[in-house]
Amino acid sequence: MTRDKRTIKFTRPIASNKEGLQLSTPEIVAAYIAKRLKTDIIADLGCGIGGQVIFFARECKKVYAVERNSEKLEYAKKNCELYGVKNVEFIPGDALELSTIEKVSDANIIFSDPARPLSEKERTLSNLEPPITEILKLYSDITPELAFHAPPQMPPSRIALDCECEYLSLNGQLNRLTLYFGALKQCERSAVVLPVEVKLRSSDAAGIKTGELEQYIYEPEPSVIKAELLNELAHEVSEKGDEIFFYKGDAKRTLLTSSKLIGSPFFKDSYRVVGKTEMDVSVIKEILKSEKAGKVVLRFDIEPERYWDVRKKLEEGLSGTKTLHVFGFGKEVVVGEKVR
Secondary structure, eight states: OEEOSSSEEESSOOOOOHHHHHHSOOHHHHHHHHHHTOOSEEEEETOTTSHHHHHHHHHSSEEEEEESOHHHHHHHHHHHHHTTOOOEEEEESOTTSHHHHHHTTTOSEEEEOOBOOSOOSSOOSTTOBSOHHHHHHHHTTTOSOEEEEEOTTSOGGGOOSSSEEEEEEETTEEEEEEEEOGGGOOSSEEEEEETTTEEEEOOOOOOOOBOOOOSEEEEEOHHHHHTTOHHHHHHHHHHTTOOOEEEEEOSSOEEEEESSOOOOTTEEEEEEEEEEEESOHHHHHHHHHHTTEEEEEEESOOOHHHHHHHHHHHHTTOOOSEEEEEEEETTEEEEEEEOO
16 A cells, blocks of 8 residues: 555555655546546556556556656556556657657547646646647647646646646545546536545536625535636535525635535535634634634634644633634634534
8 A cells, every 4th residue: 555645545555766656646536537538549648657557457448658767667567567457558758759659649549647847836837748738739630639637736727728627636635637638528627526526517607606604614625616616516506405605715715605504525624603703812712612622723824833823822721622623814713613
């Protein structure tokens, strides 16, 4: 079993270096992508250590695994052997070279997860290697059906391509952005939530209404936020006979609200509102004590070095057993108890 800091990535002890593991696609995500791209022959350009190749091989008749880094390609071979997949042709070489293009010319779908800088101020398509635009130019004559992973931090407005932008969240964390071209495109924007595997698509849904704070608040899944699908989420809720409103939002968090408890797989977390006040420690503490809180989670912008100081001040003197969440937007504070 192999994990990163957030989740179990692989159920088997894969062969990889540190960078390969960091950039690899978790099994559950790779399985979803493979099912969506199921075809006869698929080419994975820049396959890395082979995490996605393994699941392509389970869904497709044949997989071309292209990788110019010989160490990564050897890892990919070992990992495919570990998972018992044999319908893979490994191709050492650069995806932009004519010889590589000729070797995969019978592929029905071209897939690529381009390498990207591990850190940069603003994620862009221009810093990917190989560039998506170059792959489109070189491989579109083979097939119009192409798919790419791209930096999930990028909003749809910065992707000036005719494709579906599918944002995927795993266990409440934004995990992938996949761009689908040609007949693979199902809509303009979409949000997928794993492990429940549900999908929300862009439509002409009316704008979500803004409302006053009600008895319950909700954090939408980050894939829904990133895909800009709050309108579609509100419409889906209304079709089930419920009504939800936009309450507050900033660059890091968005809260929706309703008068009664609503269930949706597109909510990351739901809370019962137990208090609302201004950003005043003494008043917040009174709310916490009255609700028999023992621990506090801060959910507002605060310098990392101050987080624990503020949290200790709020928790000082508390003797209850509940964990309450303190949301802050400017001077306003909302205290909520997570609904299990």
